[in-house]
Amino acid sequence: MNLDKYKPENLKRISKGMINIHPIQRGGILTQDARKILLDWADGYSTCDICLEGRVDLLKNPPVDDFKRDLAEFLKMDDIRFTAGARHAKFVVMKAYAKDGNVIVLDSLAHYTSYIAAELNNLRVYEVPNTGYPEFKINPENYAEVFEKVKEETGKYPTLALLTHVDYRYGNVADVKEVGKICRDYNIPLILNSAFGAGLMEVRGKDLLIDFLICSGHKTWSATAPIGILATNYDYVDVVFKKSEIRGNWSGRAFTKKEIAFFGCSPVYGLPLVTLMASFPTVVKRVKKWDEEIKKARWFVREMEKIEGIRLLGERPKKHTLLHFESPTFHMIAKKHKKRGYFLYHELKKRGIIGVQPGMTKSFKVNVYGLSWKELKTVVDAFKDIAEKYGIGVED
Amino acid sequence: MNLDKYKPENLKRISKGMINIHPIQRGGILTQDARKILLDWADGYSTCDICLEGRVDLLKNPPVDDFKRDLAEFLKMDDIRFTAGARHAKFVVMKAYAKDGNVIVLDSLAHYTSYIAAELNNLRVYEVPNTGYPEFKINPENYAEVFEKVKEETGKYPTLALLTHVDYRYGNVADVKEVGKICRDYNIPLILNSAFGAGLMEVRGKDLLIDFLICSGHKTWSATAPIGILATNYDYVDVVFKKSEIRGNWSGRAFTKKEIAFFGCSPVYGLPLVTLMASFPTVVKRVKKWDEEIKKARWFVREMEKIEGIRLLGERPKKHTLLHFESPTFHMIAKKHKKRGYFLYHELKKRGIIGVQPGMTKSFKVNVYGLSWKELKTVVDAFKDIAEKYGIGVED
Known part of the structure; x- marks a missing residue:
């Protein structure tokens, strides 16, 4: 060796x-402020010197709990969690709707991790077509068409919809609000994968009529990988941030504060989260x-x-x-x-x-x-x- | 704001x-060598400047693919993947055995993330008792007893077993090989959660008769969080490193190189992985x-x-x-x-x-x-x- x-x-x-x-490097370059904190926070579990509640998102020092609130305000959503990248955030949402036979509708320009998150949760995928060469655009009204197709073919409407805000193949920017309106009409929760959007562009979740907003810290918020942001509204907090109910059959041990789909405490303890915080003031300005x-x-x-x-x-x-x-x-x-x-x-x-x-x-x-x-x-x-x-x- | x-x-x-x-900080303090590479690699997706195969574990520059082989040799296992922490590695293994009614047997000193990974995969948990105050020891022979109990109560032997190498509550070191022997007798695959072990202590997987070896880079390999190591033997590679089979119904898109339980490409692209590499020569010596x-x-x-x-x-x-x-x-x-x-x-x-x-x-x-x-x-x-x-x- x-x-x-x-x-x-x-x-x-x-x-x-x-x-x-x-394509994936420009929005992840650290800000000067984030560079300044590297040496202090690069050790292993650096954020966890004082952990009182066993969840990284509840830390007071560094001010992660405050940061969640500020981020929620910035993104105009109700609540926030951090994930091991946008891919993990997609897994978390879809996990809450994982049931054999359930269908998710997504745009045909979606990132591969959107398909894989569905596969990991046994969700069937129906794609919304794009217009093909040379523009490859997604027409919002096709969401309604595909919803109807799903109903026809499976007997019920899809469980979830996903729209890619900015696709990684052509850099097209989707008409989110129009898709949002259609999903509200059908009462189907909409995930916006904004991995190439938020952090560069201003994104105000509630104005866009979305239910889940997913961002990539290392892709477009000038943070060290991996760090994703999962934002949602109060309607979905209990469904998606589901707490552990397991109990040791011999010991009786239980972990009722831990959130299951985040592996109990999301694995973002450490530098990725702190660089996201340190770059945040710059991000707020740059959008x-x-x-x-x-x-x-x-x-x-x-x-x-x-x-x-x-x-x-x-x-x-x-x-x-x-x-x-x-x-x-x-x-x-x-x-x-x-x-x-x-x-x-x-x-x-x-x-x-x-x-x-x-x-x-x-x-x-x-x-x-x-x-x-x-x-x-x-x-x-x-x-x-x-x-x-x-x-x-x-x-x- | x-x-x-x-x-x-x-x-x-x-x-x-x-x-x-x-307790969780000592083994995660970066080595001097890891500190030296921080500024170069702290940007977002830093490892991915040249990605030809769409998987971080196959990168040639930085030499991740070589690193996998060196790590496998060091841990005396056949193949390696990187994960978003040991918790994600446990999820990956258990996902391969997720089926309603399946049982995992684990020691009652296991880390909470072992229970949560089971819960996330709908595995029922049976605990191996410990000896209680003041030593809280796990007796290997109790694994056989619990296997029999599972058989009696559910009609079949458990699907998986997990042993915590060094528990986070008392720092006891388990008698791995004895548990390994029992699991081999029963033909039940054994996961060793060595989150507090490997990286500090020498661990030679095959000598211990284990099938999955899980390590925490940020806990005990002087790496930036989050980074886990999942090592296994050839018997289990295809089962656990399962590739995507999903196909877009309209586009025909497929992602056949992507490994599902790692979210396609494991979210460790960037600094955590490079610090793990940079600290590796020191780790090899320090054990x-x-x-x-x-x-x-x-x-x-x-x-x-x-x-x-x-x-x-x-x-x-x-x-x-x-x-x-x-x-x-x-x-x-x-x-x-x-x-x-x-x-x-x-x-x-x-x-x-x-x-x-x-x-x-x-x-x-x-x-x-x-x-x-x-x-x-x-x-x-x-x-x-x-x-x-x-x-x-x-x-x-």
Whole structure:
């Protein structure tokens, strides 16, 4: 067993010092304030020096209990729990509705973890179609259609619905409120997976007529992984934050304060939760500047589309910073290049840019959130430079 | 909403600069090597700059895939996955055996998360008794007795058994191999929850005749929370690391590489996993020095028992650094003190020591793992000093 590879000098992050445009990285970069608390809170169970109630969400020092209230106010929801990522939050909600034969309706752009959470709880999945190439949009009214289809095919309406606020494939922003209205009409609880939304964009849960709001701290709240936020309204608190009822048959031991689907006490004790708190004041401010981010994203799209063959996929005009481009011209180059599809990755890396999936050239995704205009220009220039190097046309 | 409380200068850890003897803190203190990589890896999804297979455990850079193999060798098991803490690992194993009416047998000293994982998977729990006050020991042969009882009462033998390697109430160390033998005789898979064991003590899974070995990175491997290790043998890989079979009814989307009970890709992408790697070379070395830790623990017990009324609970001689003392004399003081049970906490804090549960005086738990002889003496002197201050006798 050679242990040298785990030495600090060998555990270097490949993106260090580069512009990282990986779709999942931009919103997770720690704030300066979060960086300041790292050394104090990075040890194991750091949040748990004084735990009086056996639940991390009830801690007074650090002020997690207060933080829950502030977060609830910020998200305009009633109550909050923390989870091991948005994926765990989805599991928690669906667990409360797990029963053989029950159906969840979700949009066909949903993150894979939404499907897996359903599978883990034996829920049958019905998908709401999208409009296909090139926009791949979800039409809210299709939710009603699929609800009716479920009724027809299974004899009852679905138990749950899930909508992906910002999908990870095209960065489309869903019309949440319209879906919310339909779900209210049918009396079907609606989960909003806002893993790419809240934390960057302002999200006011009750205004959107949603019942569960799920956020990803490491994806878009500048927190250390893993940390998810699960917000709900009073109607659902007892159902979803269900407490333990088990009892030892010999000892009589019971754990009546522990919440089952969070494994008793959610495994977020420690740094992930504290970085989420430390970044929170910055997040509260930055969501107000979302328009500026969209302006940058749209400029980026215009510049990228000056490269022959490059074309944005997903809705127009663009409403998010996660961008998916089809790139048949790069793909043509890849077919003849000795590095094959990896040439684009390597060419970008040489220019100090990382985050495009190695091997991908037919289409590729980037996220420009939080890049300065200067960095944005560096990225555009790099793509144009690579195009020109391989004889792909670039408009002036 | 007052956001000042989240400013770095207000997010101070209460234990900073103090000797922390909290039972769950000692084994989670980061190594110097782990501290060195914090700034590089603390951002959100830091491990995922280059993900080719969509699973964090298969990453080549950082070398997670290699790490799995090295860990398996170190623990003498066949295969490894990472989880959001030991609690999530227990959920994963039990999920594979979740069926109404199925029974799990566990020791009556088990951590609450073992009971909750069973509850979450609708497993019925049967407890193996312990010997009660003052040693609270688990006799291996009682596993066979309880297996027979389950057969008698439910018509079939239990589906699973769980043993707590080191219990969190008394720090007793279980006779794993004897329980392993019994489980092999009955052909019942055995989970060893080694959350307080592996990472401090040497654990060689196959020699112990266990089928699942569960470790807590933040509890005893000097890693940032949350990170658990689930190790198993080839017989169980396909059962427990079960892959997704769900398929979108409209899109046909499928996620056949994703492992269901890990939420598709385990939510440990990021700092927790990298600190576990960075601390690993130190952990490999330190388990060889366990005898020295035991020597310190036994010395500490002898010194503490010089205080009138203070008496170790749990097995003798002591085989672990987690110590539980009954303290009727301190409890007498608490009854008359204006701070009531909190006096002990405050008196220790004044002396630079933290980690005894505020309000506890009838009995209290500490962990002396990794304390230097000098720190150990500081702690002993503090307890003696407090005793003398309140007129409790202290032997020379």
